[in-house]
Amino acid sequence: MVALVIRCPQCPGLDQGTSVPRERLKEMLATGEDITVIGSKCGHTWPLSEQEKGSIHKALATGTL
Numbered sequence: 895m896v897a898l899v900i901r902c903p904q905c906p907g908l909d910q911g912t913s914v915p916r917e918r919l920k921e922m923l924a925t926g927e928d929i930t931v932i933g934s935k936c937g938h939t940w941p942l943s944e945q946e947k948g949s950i951h952k953a954l955a956t957g958t959l
C-alpha cells in the first residue's frame with residue numbers, strides 16, 4: 895500500500911491520509927483514469943487533480959513513495 899497525504903476540496907486546511915494499493919495506483923496513473931480517494935478524517939470522496947496525480951507519478955518514479 896502507498897500512503898498518501900491528501901487535502902479534501904471541501905475541507906481546506908485539513909491534511910488527511912489515505913492508502914492505495916501500489917499496483918492499482920500505477921495502473922490508474924498509466925491509464926489516466928480518475929483516482930478517487932476517501933478522506934480519513936472527513937469521509938468525503940473526491941478525485942485527485944491532474945496536478946496531484948502528476949506529483950504522485952513523479953514520486954513513484956523516483957522511489958520516494
Ligand SMILES: [Zn+2]
Pocket residue numbers: 902903904905933936937938
Ligand atoms: Zn472533506
